[in-house]
Amino acid sequence: MNISASFLSGAAGEVSAVLAVVKDVTSLRRLHEQIVRSERLAAAGLLAAGVAHEVGNPLTCISSLAQFLLARAPDPAIREGLESIEVHVERISRIVQDLTRLTRPAPATLREASVGNLVDTAVNLARHNPAVRRMKMDSAVDPALPAVRVAPDHLVQVFLNLILNAADSGGNLTIRAARTGGAIRVIFDDTGCGMTAEEMRRLFDPFHSTKDNERHLGLGLFVSHEIVRQHGGDLLVASEPGVGSTVTVVLPMERLPSVSEELV
Ligand SMILES: Nc1ncnc2c1ncn2[C@@H]1O[C@H](COP(=O)(O)OP(=O)(O)O)[C@@H](O)[C@H]1O
Ligand SMILES: [Mg+2]
Structure with missing residues (x-):
C-alpha cells in the first residue's frame, strides 16, 4: 500500500479538508521484483552458458580419450577404471546442461x-x-x-x-x-x-x-x-x-x- 495525505486549505488559509490517497502498489512491486529477478536469472544463465561452453570441450576430450584407451586396454582393472571415468564425465555433462536449462527464462507469448x-x-x-x-x-x-x-x-x-x-x-x-x-x-x-x-x-x-x-x-x-x-x-x-x-x-x-x- 502507498498512503499519502494532503491538506486542502480554505479561503482564509484554514484547513478545509484532508485528502487521503490509498494506492495498492502490490502488483506494481511484484512486477518490479519479477524484472529484477529476471535480470539476475539472465546473469546466472549467462554464467551457466559460459561455464557449459568452457567445460564442454575438455569433457569431450576426456570422454574420447577414455574410449580410445578402453578399446586398447586388455587389463580388466584398467577397463573398469576407464568405464568409471566415462560414467562420471557423463554426470558432469548432465549437471552443466541442467544448470543452463534451469536458468533460461520461460518462453514468452506475443x-x-x-x-x-x-x-x-x-x-x-x-x-x-x-x-x-x-x-x-x-x-x-x-x-x-x-x-x-x-x-x-x-x-x-x-x-x-x-x-x-x-x-x-x-x-x-x-x-x-x-x-x-x-x-x-x-x-x-x-x-x-x-x-x-x-x-x-x-x-x-x-x-x-x-x-x-x-x-x-x-x-x-x-x-x-x-x-x-x-x-x-x-x-x-x-x-x-x-x-x-x-x-x-x-x-x-x-x-x-x-x-x-x-x-x-
Ligand atoms: N542513458 C545513459 N547515459 C549515460 N551512460 C549510459 C546510459 N545508458 C547506459 N550507459 C552506460 O552503459 C553502461 C551499461 O548500462 P547497463 O547495461 O544498463 O548497465 P548498468 O546500468 O547496470 O551499469 C552503464 O554503466 C553506463 O556507463
Ligand atoms: Mg542499467
Whole structure:
C-alpha cells in the first residue's frame, strides 16, 4: 500500500479538508521484483552458458580419450577404471546442461499491445526507484499509434532499463514515440552525463558497467538488446559526453518471417 495525505486549505488559509490517497502498489512491486529477478536469472544463465561452453570441450576430450584407451586396454582393472571415468564425465555433462536449462527464462507469448500502455507501465514501475523520483520525466506517446505484437513484460523490462539508465545519468528524460515507415520508434532522450566513444563501444557487453555499485550488474542493455532483437527490432544509441544520450527502440510493425512466435 502507498498512503499519502494532503491538506486542502480554505479561503482564509484554514484547513478545509484532508485528502487521503490509498494506492495498492502490490502488483506494481511484484512486477518490479519479477524484472529484477529476471535480470539476475539472465546473469546466472549467462554464467551457466559460459561455464557449459568452457567445460564442454575438455569433457569431450576426456570422454574420447577414455574410449580410445578402453578399446586398447586388455587389463580388466584398467577397463573398469576407464568405464568409471566415462560414467562420471557423463554426470558432469548432465549437471552443466541442467544448470543452463534451469536458468533460461520461460518462453514468452506475443500479444497485441499499445506502445503507450507499455511506456506508462514502465514509467509507473520506475517511480519506485529514488533516482527516478528525483528526475524530471516527460512522456508523450500518441495513443493512436498502431499496436505492436510483442512480449509485453519483456518490452516493459526494456523500457524500465532505459528509464533507470537515464536516471543514473543524472539528467532529465523525455520519452517520445513515432511511426516511421514500417516501424515504431520509442525514443528515450536524456540530458545526463552522456558517453565517450570508448564507453559506447562496450555498451551492450554483458557485465559492463561504469557504475561501481554492487547493485548495477551491467546487464541492462545486454538483456534489452537481446529482447529487442528477438522482436526483429533494434536498439540505437547516440550520445555526447556532457550533453546527453538518445536511446531508440525500433520495433517493426510487420513481423519478420524469421522471427519465432515463441521468444526465449
Ligand atoms: N542513458 C545513459 N547515459 C549515460 N551512460 C549510459 C546510459 N545508458 C547506459 N550507459 C552506460 O552503459 C553502461 C551499461 O548500462 P547497463 O547495461 O544498463 O548497465 P548498468 O546500468 O547496470 O551499469 C552503464 O554503466 C553506463 O556507463
Ligand atoms: Mg542499467
